[in-house]
Amino acid sequence: GYARAMQRLVRWLGASEANMQMGHMRFEPNINLHVTRGQTTYKTPIVEVKNLNSFRALENAVSYEVERQYAEWQADPDGFTLEKQGKQNRGYDDTTGQTVFQRGKEEAHDYRYFPDPDLVPVVVDDAWQDAVRQSIGELPLARRQRYMDACQLTFKEADALTQDAPTGDLLDDAVTAGADAKRCVNLLLGRGAALANERGCTIAEIGLTAGALAELAGMLTAGQINATAAAKVFDKMVETGQAPKAIAEADGLLAVTDAGQLETWVDEAIAANPQAAEDAKAGGKKRKKAFGFLMGQVMQKSRGAADPQRVQSILAGKLGAE
Incomplete structure (x- = not known):
């Protein structure tokens, strides 16, 4: 309002x-x-x-x-x-x-108002107003609309990112550095907003830099890290100031894309859960739940490092596509 x-x-x-x-x-x-x-x-x-x-x-x-x-x-x-x-x-x-x-x-x-001789009249002419408009920069409602138009953000997303100027600046600077806007928004309004809420501050005040945000978003886009691991990296880079890739490498959070390793994990999950595998193969109502369970088992075996899309593809190949 x-x-x-x-x-x-x-x-x-x-x-x-x-x-x-x-x-x-x-x-x-x-x-x-x-x-x-x-x-x-x-x-x-x-x-x-x-x-x-x-x-x-x-x-x-x-x-x-x-x-x-x-x-x-x-x-x-x-x-x-x-x-x-x-x-x-x-x-x-x-x-x-x-x-x-x-x-x-x-x-x-x-x-009973009366003129104060110490307060001289202020003449607000068109030239002065134009100069102020030029110097004042982009205002929040204009930025919100820009995010909706240029970045295809929802009203809710754009509104959240324009509660204060520095938070929007983080997004703009990360996108200027080459990051995907939507990836950055998901990070900012996910773990960024959660940390800000815990600390009672704005997203811009949690200690995140645009460079780190852009790097982490780029890793997600390139498939070098999955969303679960990205959340862990986000928290640690805010806490320590370390670069996202360095954190992911040190903590073993880089996505595993090696087909052989992924297939091994899938085979182990299927062997350990034969009933779920049968339910997934049978189709019908049970398939979705069983398939999701097996996906979770693979991710657990990989400690969250497996590429979910590739795991899904391998599972579908072994259990039959729906």
């Missing part, structure tokens, strides 16, 4: 941390209804709900006010109007979920 987009923009620009619990940001929505009955449009009194410090409070306060104002207008269509009652300030009670009248709202002249 609008409020979350505003918080994201403020953070993106570095104007504020916009932490509502810390008092960096508050919302004071103005609510009134325009109700048309017949040829007449009625305007209910404008209510400003003060000092809301959470998105939940904002949503609940606005929803309550809409219902309250409509009910009061229905009870007195000619009396409950902006013209007759003016504007008012109300507070929100988290416990009851209701707004509470505080006072009538003053007009501008009631505040």
Whole structure:
């Protein structure tokens, strides 16, 4: 919604941390209804709900006010109007979920504003605005749309990667280095998001570099490592700062693609589980479960290093393709 987009923009620009619990940001929505009955449009009194410090409070306060104002207008269509009652300030009670009248709202002249001689007028001309637009860089909603258009990301994926600028920069820099965007996204929103959640920080703050991300994504694309092993490498490279390939080599996580070794593991799995092999050969409802079980046995024997696609192909050849 609008409020979350505003918080994201403020953070993106570095104007504020916009932490509502810390008092960096508050919302004071103005609510009134325009109700048309017949040829007449009625305007209910404008209510400003003060000092809301959470998105939940904002949503609940606005929803309550809409219902309250409509009910009061229905009870007195000619009396409950902006013209007759003016504007008012109300507070929100988290416990009851209701707004509470505080006072009538003053007009501008009631505040007795006067010019301050130390504050000179600021003229915002077109040239200044154009210069700001040129220097401000890509904003979050524009980047989100770019990810959806250029990288074929879903809205959910693109939205998650544009919660802050540095996380999106990680993706952009890795792709510029030659990595596949979708591979990078899966890594960032998989183990990257999990680690960030554990540490209470953004994905960009977990200690990942674009170079390491690009290298690991490239290893996945080349079939040098499978997804399970990649998750282990990801965690270790974030923890130690080591290069992905060095970690995979040292920990024996590089994918095994040697046909002879893969076939040996497959044969051992079939020999150790004859009933599953028979179920897989028989087809029908049992095949999928039995086939998956045997796949798991092979991956277990290889300690996760076997290339899953090649294992699947070898198993299908021995058990019969469905």
